[in-house]
Structures are given as structure tokens and as C-alpha cells.
Amino acid sequence: MGIVFSDLSVSADGFATGLHQSEESPFGDIDETWLHGWMFDDSGDNRAEVEAITASGATIMGRNMFGPVRGEWDREWRGWWGPNPPYHNPVFVLTRFPRAPIEMEGGTTFHFVTDGAGRALELARAAAGDRDVSVAGGPGTVNQFLTAGLLDELRLHVTPCVLGAGVRVFDGVPAQRLDRVSVRATPLVTHIVYRPRR
Amino acid sequence: MGIVFSDLSVSADGFATGLHQSEESPFGDIDETWLHGWMFDDSGDNRAEVEAITASGATIMGRNMFGPVRGEWDREWRGWWGPNPPYHNPVFVLTRFPRAPIEMEGGTTFHFVTDGAGRALELARAAAGDRDVSVAGGPGTVNQFLTAGLLDELRLHVTPCVLGAGVRVFDGVPAQRLDRVSVRATPLVTHIVYRPRR
Numbered sequence: 262m263g264i265v266f267s268d269l270s271v272s273a274d275g276f277a278t279g280l281h282q283s284e285e286s287p288f289g290d291i292d293e294t295w296l297h298g299w300m301f302d303d304s305g306d307n308r309a310e311v312e313a314i315t316a317s318g319a320t321i322m323g324r325n326m327f328g329p330v331r332g333e334w335d336r337e338w339r340g341w342w343g344p345n346p347p348y349h350n351p352v353f354v355l356t357r358f359p360r361a362p363i364e365m366e367g368g369t370t371f372h373f374v375t376d377g378a379g380r381a382l383e384l385a386r387a388a389a390g391d392r393d394v395s396v397a398g399g400p401g402t403v404n405q406f407l408t409a410g411l412l413d414e415l416r417l418h419v420t421p422c423v424l425g426a427g428v429r430v431f432d433g434v435p436a437q438r439l440d441r442v443s444v445r446a447t448p449l450v451t452h453i454v455y456r457p458r459r
Numbered sequence: 460m461g462i463v464f465s466d467l468s469v470s471a472d473g474f475a476t477g478l479h480q481s482e483e484s485p486f487g488d489i490d491e492t493w494l495h496g497w498m499f500d501d502s503g504d505n506r507a508e509v510e511a512i513t514a515s516g517a518t519i520m521g522r523n524m525f526g527p528v529r530g531e532w533d534r535e536w537r538g539w540w541g542p543n544p545p546y547h548n549p550v551f552v553l554t555r556f557p558r559a560p561i562e563m564e565g566g567t568t569f570h571f572v573t574d575g576a577g578r579a580l581e582l583a584r585a586a587a588g589d590r591d592v593s594v595a596g597g598p599g600t601v602n603q604f605l606t607a608g609l610l611d612e613l614r615l616h617v618t619p620c621v622l623g624a625g626v627r628v629f630d631g632v633p634a635q636r637l638d639r640v641s642v643r644a645t646p647l648v649t650h651i652v653y654r655p656r657r
Contacts, residue, residue: 273629273637273651274628275472275473291634421638421653422634423632431471431472434472434621434623436489436622437620438619438620439620441644444642444644444649446639446642453471453617455471
């Protein structure tokens with residue numbers, strides 16, 4: 262069985278997204294390039310970390326990471342990523358509102374899970390087989406998995422900026438020691454991998 | 460003229476001290492060894508960073524870093540550090556309550572500054588001459604200097620733990636990009652040095 266991992270790009274003050282998400286601003290009222298510019302850098306410095314983000318057999322995400330629609334699914338939103346999303350595997354979206362699966366190009370199918378994070382993980386594990394499961398975000402969802410003890414590995418990509426507001430990694434997560442598995446610095450970002458202790 | 464630097468040991472979620480400081484618990488209701496154990500490690504792995512913390516010609520600190528006394532100086536508190544504090548230079552304590560200087564052993568003299576961070580920095584620079592000035596803490600004081608644009612270098616010592624409550628580095632500091640000067644990982648801690656941009 263694979264592990265359950267999560268990647269979050271965070272500011273030096275720990276924010277992984279801003280406030281006031283909208284269709285035009287998936288990460289809210291921040292300059293998103295501050296957090297994610299390193300992923301689109303041509304140097305190749307961070308290729309291994311970028312590739313690892315989607316190297317899973319199944320993906321879990323919160324509803325806000327899937328889109329800006331709130332409440333009932335009253336419009337035909339199919340994710341932020343166009344017709345061929347970067348996941349290329351089954352994606353389980355946590356929501357309170359049922360919706361039929363959406364099959365996209367390239368192997369991504371969005372499934373909507375209404376009975377909680379634990380159930381989403383069961384489905385994702387079954388879909389992933391021996392491969393890893395990714396909890397893609399947002400930070401609220403990652404914190405939910407951390408709090409429930411369901412995350413094996415958290416890969417923080419710490420960018421040199423202060424955001425001052427938004428949603429933080431670790432918010433609401435119980436006090437605990439972590440194992441720091443690795444640290445790697447490239448010019449644009451500091452990659453730090455933690456594992457919660459069991 | 461030297462630089463103005465600050466060292467803070469922080470948790471993975473950015474807390475540099477806990478809540479509810481008392482005379483028995485200078486860092487409040489946390490296990491202080493989670494944040495500072497690396498400083499007392501015998502391995503020598505972190506010797507350079509430990510020595511750099513006190514390598515200044517003068518020091519500035521907030522009143523709560525100096526002690527648990529609140530309001531008027533109605534008791535003979537002389538700091539947490541015993542008769543020979545580790546600073547060995549003039550220490551300027553920010554407070555609203557005047558008090559005569561206290562000369563300790565080993566070159567440390569505590570001066571009490573009642574007219575603000577800017578004035579404390581003037582006095583510290585004058586005392587330090589060509590040497591650096593350290594803003595020793597706590598995090599509220601460091602954030603005050605960051606917000607005022609008075610800090611040249613912030614050295615974070617990131618420890619693998621989640622604290623979940625306390626006082627955070629960067630709280631209240633305006634959104635901004637930073638320059639990341641260096642990253643060095645040792646088994647117990649990740650040293651990350653930032654410089655605010657001018």
C-alpha cells in the first residue's frame with residue numbers, strides 16, 4: 262500500500278492560499294506567483310518536486326480547490342484545469358452536495374464524496390491500489406487529514422514571502438512533534454518534508 | 460555600521476513562544492525543548508548558529524523577554540539568566556515603565572527604554588559602534604521591528620513540531636517578498652535566513 266501525501270506551497274508565514282476566492286482568483290486576493298512561481302520556473306531546479314506532486318494513483322481535494330461554486334451544484338463547473346486536468350487519475354472531491362462523476366480527458370475523473378474524509382480516503386486507496394494517494398488541498402482539507410491522523414507525509418514548499426492573511430497549514434492541528442524527512446533548497450523555494458509520528 | 464538581526468526558534472507552524480508566560484514558564488505553556496533543544500545539543504552541528512545569536516555589540520528585547528513582571532517595576536527582577544547573562548553587551552529593554560539601568564556580571568547592562576523601538580535602536584546602534592545589533596525577542600518585538608522596516612536579517616530556526624498556539628513570527632507584518640539568504644539543515648533544526656527587501 263502506498264502512502265498518503267500532501268504538497269503545499271506556503272509563504273514564510275505559513276499561508277497556502279489567500280482570502281476571498283473567486284472564479285477569477287482561485288487563490289483569493291494574493292499574488293499567486295509568490296507561492297507558485299517556483300513550479301513554473303524553466304531552470305529545472307525543482308523538477309523532481311513538481312513531478313512528485315501528481316505522482317499518485319488517486320487524488321483527494323476539498324470542494325474549494327475544485328472550484329468557486331458554493332452550495333448546490335447549480336452550474337456546470339468542471340474544475341479550474343480545463344479539459345485535461347493534471348491529475349490523470351481518479352479525483353475524490355469532498356462536498357456535502359451529491360453530484361454524478363465527471364470524466365475528463367487524460368484519465369482524470371472527478372468523483373464527489375458526501376460522507377467525509379475517511380470515506381474519501383477509502384475510495385482513493387481502493388482506486389490507487391499499490392500507489393500513493395495525494396491530498397491535493399486546499400490547506401483546510403490538508404489540515405483536516407493531519408488532524409485525523411490520516412496523512413503520512415507533508416511536503417511544504419516554503420517561498421520567501423509574507424502574505425499576512427489567508428488559510429494556513431497546521432491551523433487547528435493538535436500540538437505534536439514531527440519527523441523532518443528532508444530539506445532541499447533551490448533558488449526559489451525551500452522544500453521541507455515532514456512526517457507526523459505515529 | 461553593522462546590521463540589525465534577529466534569531467527566532469519557531470515551530471513548523473511559526474510559533475516562537477506559547478501563551479500564559481509565568482516566572483516558572485518563560486515560554487508559556489509549551490514544552491520549550493521542542494523549540495530550543497537544538498541549542499543545547501552536544502553534537503556541535505549547530506554551533507555556528509548558536510554563537511551567532513549573541514554575536515552583537517548591543518541587544519534589544521521586549522519587556523516580556525526580560526521577565527514576567529507586568530506594569531510597574533514593583534519587584535527586583537533582573538532577567539531570567541542569573542547573574543551573568545549571555546549577552547555580554549548593553550541590552551535595551553522596551554517598556555513603558557522607567558527603571559534605572561542594572562549592571563550585571565560579564566558586560567551585560569540592562570537599560571530600560573520608554574520611548575519606543577526607534578529610540579531603542581538609536582541607543583543600541585550608538586552602543587554597538589561598528590558591530591551588529593540583535594533584536595533578541597520575543598516574537599512580538601521582532602514583528603514590531605519587521606513592520607517598521609528596521610530589521611535587516613531574520614534568522615529562523617525551524618523545529619519539527621506543531622505548537623498550535625502562542626505568538627507567531629510575522630503576525631501583523633505587511634505582505635512582502637523576502638530574500639532568502641541561506642538554508643542549512645542539521646538533524647534537529649532547519650536554519651533559514653531571510654532579508655526584507657528595501
